[in-house]
Amino acid sequence: MKSLEEIKKIREEKRKELDLRVNLKADTHEKHILVCRGTGCTSSKSEDIINNFKKLIKEKNIPNVRVIQTGCFGLCAKGPIVIIRPEDTFYAMVTPGDCEEIVNTHLIEGKTVDRLLCKDIDGTQVKRLDDLGFYKKQERIALKNCGKIDPENIDEYIAFDGYLALEKVLFSMSQDEVIEEITKSGLRGRGGAGFPTGKKWAFTKMAEGDQKYVVCNADEGDPGAFMDRSILEGDPHSVIEAMMIAGYAIGADQGYIYVRAEYPIAVQRFGKAIEQAREYGILGKNIWGTDFSFDLNIRLGAGAFVCGEETALLESIEGRAGRPRLKPPFPANVGLWQKPTLINNVETYANITKIILNGADWYAGIGTEKSKGTKVFALGGNVVNTGLVEVPMGTTLREIVYDIGGGIPNGRDFKAAQTGGPSRRMYTKRILGCSNRL
Ligand SMILES: Cc1cc2nc3c(=O)[nH]c(=O)nc-3n(C[C@H](O)[C@H](O)[C@H](O)COP(=O)(O)O)c2cc1C
Ligand code: FES
Incomplete structure (x- = not known):
């Protein structure tokens, strides 16, 4: 049992400790390795990735590094995803076998493992999460903490308000x-x-x-x-x-x-x-x-x-x-x-x-006149960037499919989109104000 004062103290102290997760200029010697443990990445062995990182960091006696499980980062198509903060390096499609190279090159030599960097929609290699086109039109409110905190640690939740x-x-x-x-x-x-x-x-x-x-x-x-x-x-x-x-x-x-x-x-x-x-x-x-x-x-x-x-x-x-x-x-x-x-x-x-x-x-300042805030979408099927996106209401299907989703694989033409499942289809149309045509 904790008093309200104790909860406030946890918030203050833990927030300082976790500042490097959001403040990318944080003046710190610490590093946090965030590994996605959403269902998608977990099914691609992200639990083994966490265990390998922990084992290697211990064996090589590397100080000030923490390995943290998080929820989904959104870009599930490129999972398992590993992000290293505060520098915000975004590694995609990481396998348990890649951990040793990340530890040696990134943590010990201080260099980026270029081959694991993510390719953006235009084919360029991107180093940081914020530079990926996938995230640029998104606004995360419902998903604010997903990919940022360890969902199994109440103190981390308390730290972020x-x-x-x-x-x-x-x-x-x-x-x-x-x-x-x-x-x-x-x-x-x-x-x-x-x-x-x-x-x-x-x-x-x-x-x-x-x-x-x-x-x-x-x-x-x-x-x-x-x-x-x-x-x-x-x-x-x-x-x-x-x-x-x-x-x-x-x-x-x-x-x-x-x-x-x-x-x-x-x-x-x-x-x-x-x-x-x-x-x-x-x-x-x-x-x-x-x-x-x-x-x-x-x-x-x-x-x-x-x-x-x-x-x-x-x-x-x-x-x-x-x-x-x-x-x-x-x-x-x-x-x-x-x-x-x-x-x-x-x-x-x-x-x-x-x-x-x-x-x-x-x-009420976000979204359209009749539909406020944001909407989370599970983007699936024949798009390049399948995953989870959150966009302001009023965002067009074109923006979701092309700017965020990266378009249709191999430059093929767009044919049709099913907006939502059986019960959400009408709703999506009403909220986004769009039809199934772009
Ligand atoms: C056949 C059918 C299936 C539904 N399935 C879901 C569902 O999986 N999840 C959900 O939240 N609402 C579902 N709904 C809507 C719920 O009945 C209800 O409107 C909703 O949970 C209310 O929450 P809200 O006001 O926050 O949207 C479904 C409705 C119908 C008619
Ligand atoms: S489950 Fe890992 S990015 Fe979505």
Whole structure:
């Protein structure tokens, strides 16, 4: 159990220690080797890469180097990815066998291993992550911490303003003020229907009930989609913190996250994050001496697409076959175990802490008149740079396919794009304001 003062101290001290992850001019003798442990890179042996680096650094007695696992960097096509900070060297398609050369050449001789540098869209070799065309048009809000922190280390999350939004809400905002801020931000649900998030929170707060619930929809059944999985794998605490803020705003003390069992890394990391938050007294009774209590549990889905539909999901959590309920009544009034229930998607939650910390006006200033903020896309199929991208609303398909995605392999012509899976297709069209034509 940690007091609020202790959490603040961790934030201050750990932030200094991790400054070199973001401040590339950091005056330090330390180096952090960041290795992607998202599902894609893990399936290409990034765990072995971490173990090899650790072993070699120990054997060769190299001081001031830390090896850190992170979530997805986005450019999955070039995985496994290794980034060395503070110099920000971006090594692509690294194999466990490359570790020795990186250690000898980069860490000992201070030179770059040129053959492992990434080729940009125009074929030039690029040294630093920020110089890659893939990242230039992106704006990372929901994915802010993915690829930057160790998702299994709560202190690293705290260092990058983690649980600061919760503190702000609990000590300086009323329930209505939180809802007003989310409403003003213009955030709309990222799960498919694009329903205004603040409005849904207000309905659930107004609903009468002695018990209310907060639910996170992490079923992500759309083929090819892995946005929610990557957020849970790379930054699980941001979802926990947002669900707590939602709990405070609507008057709920219990949350559930419904994740598909095919996401073992996400489930394991989210479970660990819950344990750590409980250990620190962030989840539990009378958090930081306030009247607010909140706890969270995981429920696994068995992979039925329909269980992503919110009422089928509630049936499944209650232990029945996942069949949709008739609506109305909506879950805000009659939800889990017939109680008022707030259901939001993972990516929707991933925006909440940033809105609370930076303000509704900041968020509303990004995107288009009707669709605010950013959208995360899993870019797959016949594009050069397959992976995970986050772009402001209003970004055109052309920009995503060509400027970020690098176009069609071997200079072939563009034929068609499927924007989203069965349930997200209409939504993507509505949000980006585009058709499937470029
Ligand atoms: C057949 C079907 C499947 C759905 N699958 C998902 C899903 O995998 N993930 C999700 O967040 N929402 C899914 N939805 C939308 C949810 O019912 C719900 O609108 C959403 O979780 C609400 O969260 P939001 O307001 O944050 O978007 C699906 C809807 C339908 C009709
Ligand atoms: S999983 Fe490693 S970059 Fe996406």
